[in-house]
Amino acid sequence: MIRFQHVYKEYPRTGLVLQDVSLFVGKGEFVFLTGPSGAGKSSLLKLIYMEELPTKGDVWVSGVRSKGVKRKEVAKLRRKLGVVFQDFRLLEDRTAEANVAFALEVIDAPRSTIQSKVARALTQVGLAAKGTSMPREMSGGEQQRVAIARALVNDPFVLVADEPTGNLDERATRGVFQLLRDINASGTAVVMATHNLELVRRSGYRTIEINRGQVVFDSGDGDREKKVEVLA
Amino acid sequence: MRLALRETMIGFRRAPMLSVLSITTIAFSLFAFGLFSLVAVNIRKTLGEVESRVEIRAFLADGTPVEVVSAAMGDIGAFPEVSRVEYVSPDSALARARAELGEFKDVFESAFLPASIDIRMREGHRDPETVKMIAGRIRSFEFVDDIRYGEDWVDKLYRIRNVATATGLVLGLAFAAVAVIIIGATIRMAVMARAREISIMRLVGATDAFIRRPFLIDGFLKGVLGGLLALGLTWFASQVISRNFIQTAFFSRGLASLGLLGGALLGVIGSSLSVGRHLRKV
Numbered sequence: 103m104i105r106f107q108h109v110y111k112e113y114p115r116t117g118l119v120l121q122d123v124s125l126f127v128g129k130g131e132f133v134f135l136t137g138p139s140g141a142g143k144s145s146l147l148k149l150i151y152m153e154e155l156p157t158k159g160d161v162w163v164s165g166v167r168s169k170g171v172k173r174k175e176v177a178k179l180r181r182k183l184g185v186v187f188q189d190f191r192l193l194e195d196r197t198a199e200a201n202v203a204f205a206l207e208v209i210d211a212p213r214s215t216i217q218s219k220v221a222r223a224l225t226q227v228g229l230a231a232k233g234t235s236m237p238r239e240m241s242g243g244e245q246q247r248v249a250i251a252r253a254l255v256n257d258p259f260v261l262v263a264d265e266p267t268g269n270l271d272e273r274a275t276r277g278v279f280q281l282l283r284d285i286n287a288s289g290t291a292v293v294m295a296t297h298n299l300e301l302v303r304r305s306g307y308r309t310i311e312i313n314r315g316q317v318v319f320d321s322g323d324g325d326r327e328k329k330v331e332v333l334a
Numbered sequence: 335m336r337l338a339l340r341e342t343m344i345g346f347r348r349a350p351m352l353s354v355l356s357i358t359t360i361a362f363s364l365f366a367f368g369l370f371s372l373v374a375v376n377i378r379k380t381l382g383e384v385e386s387r388v389e390i391r392a393f394l395a396d397g398t399p400v401e402v403v404s405a406a407m408g409d410i411g412a413f414p415e416v417s418r419v420e421y422v423s424p425d426s427a428l429a430r431a432r433a434e435l436g437e438f439k440d441v442f443e444s445a446f447l448p449a450s451i452d453i454r455m456r457e458g459h460r461d462p463e464t465v466k467m468i469a470g471r472i473r474s475f476e477f478v479d480d481i482r483y484g485e486d487w488v489d490k491l492y493r494i495r496n497v498a499t500a501t502g503l504v505l506g507l508a509f510a511a512v513a514v515i516i517i518g519a520t521i522r523m524a525v526m527a528r529a530r531e532i533s534i535m536r537l538v539g540a541t542d543a544f545i546r547r548p549f550l551i552d553g554f555l556k557g558v559l560g561g562l563l564a565l566g567l568t569w570f571a572s573q574v575i576s577r578n579f580i581q582t583a584f585f586s587r588g589l590a591s592l593g594l595l596g597g598a599l600l601g602v603i604g605s606s607l608s609v610g611r612h613l614r615k616v
Contacts, residue, residue: 151537173542181539191534195348207337208540252538 103129103291104150104260109159111145111315119145121315123159127293129259132286133322134302135295137312143295146312147264150293151185152176164259181209184253184261184290188268190245192237198224198248199233205252223251227281243274250281260291267298275301341531341548342555349527353556356520360560361567363516364597367509368568371593374502376582381495388460388491390453390469390483398449398477406475407451415459415468420452448479462489510600517560517604521553525605525612532612542613549609550602557601561594 104127111120119142127133135143148154149161152171161168166179192201202220211219224230227247237245246266253261263282267275279301286292296302302309308322346353394403403421411419422430427447453472455465465488473481525532535545565585572584585593 177539177541205538208535
């Protein structure tokens with residue numbers, strides 16, 4: 103589903119941010135990505151939704167290969183995965199409903215299905231009653247839930263979350279994390295970058311630690327080897 | 335398309351001052367272009383009027399029989415370069431000379447002027463070479479005594495026309511390029527103001543073509559509105575010039591529509607370049 107093979111990423115100014123990263127994330131998995139700031143977590147996530155392409159090596163996501171990928175293919179890939187950020191990235195002048203609907207409208211989804219899909223996604227994140235609220239009228243946790251609803255509305259196979267709880271208090275963090283677990287339980291894979299080691303420890307999910315651009319620990323390593331073998 | 339229109343309107347509503355500023359900037363850059371075009375149109379019109387007077391006058395030998403003259407006129411009239419052939423009798427020649435001289439008309443009280451045939455050239459055949467070639471052919475008629483066609487001024491006129499056309503073309507292109515750059519810059523401001531939306535659109539899988547659409551509509555509308563404003567300003571300027579300085583011709587309806595279409599096209603090109611540049615970066 104997601105495969106990194108000897109991936110290097112280098113930026114002209116900051117230099118090498120990822121070095122020889124190889125990993126596999128299977129269908130329906132929940133994976134934590136941990137490591138200090140600047141370790142390369144966000145860069146790794148960007149390679150998954152192909153905001154960035156590797157300098158060397160290959161990334162495969164749902165059958166799309168990074169090498170020679172076209173912008174149109176990237177756009178199509180993003181319709182199959184959801185992305186959530188620390189800063190929510192909502193449109194401030196639109197209601198929660200409109201923010202979620204936006205993800206369907208921009209991919210020319212049939213208008214007849216938009217309303218029901220939006221209602222379903224908002225219900226799934228526990229905001230059925232807040233559809234007409236503006237982002238500024240909502241708490242941080244609620245705004246992140248709207249962002250998650252927007253990411254979920256296209257039924258993605260994976261949810262990529264870059265520090266989704268980074269701006270939230272403990273209570274909201276727990277709520278958002280529980281929501282991500284529920285989403286994962288319903289079959290959607292989750293790849294979540296976080297600094298919150300407490301959350302990681304308690305959950306028992308697979309953890310990949312990155313330091314200075316390299317994978318220094320992968321709790322699901324043995325499993326990964328098996329999957330790579332099956333793929334080969 | 336509905337969504338693209340809605341997004342365009344949201345852009346207008348969210349930053350009305352920016353939109354007004356864009357339209358005004360476009361209007362003034364097109365107004366400069368319009369003023370220049372107005373000058374070009376009027377120069378062209380004047381030159382066209384002068385050009386239409388290009389004629390060859392063939393003076394006939396004394397005593398040429400009428401039937402010979404009219405046969406020759408038929409032949410000359412059949413030349414594709416010739417639009418009109420007219421016989422001028424000695425009496426008419428005298429009357430015309432007296433009319434042209436005004437207060438000195440008495441000079442011609444008892445003069446005798448030769449009969450002539452005046453040949454007007456068709457539009458597109460008034461260049462010095464063609465006029466000279468036709469004059470040469472007419473000179474070969476035996477009964478033609480002398481021939482005049484203002485060699486010097488035909489040559490000069492044609493040169494002025496060519497210089498005016500070339501200058502017009504170069505300046506026009508320069509003005510159009512400036513307009514595209516200005517429109518591009520103003521649309522770029524609109525693009526920057528909506529950078530967040532663009533990044534979200536890309537994140538949820540919108541194609542570049544889809545993201546471009548509202549901006550192209552935006553550029554088109556701003557181009558049309560700016561064009562309309564520029565047209566109004568140019569019309570006003572032409573009225574002021576006509577009343578206070580010199581009678582000027584305004585654009586024909588077709589040319590005005592073409593100008594509006596040009597404004598819209600510049601708007602679309604400007605936005606396309608701006609959005610394209612932004613999309614290549616993100």
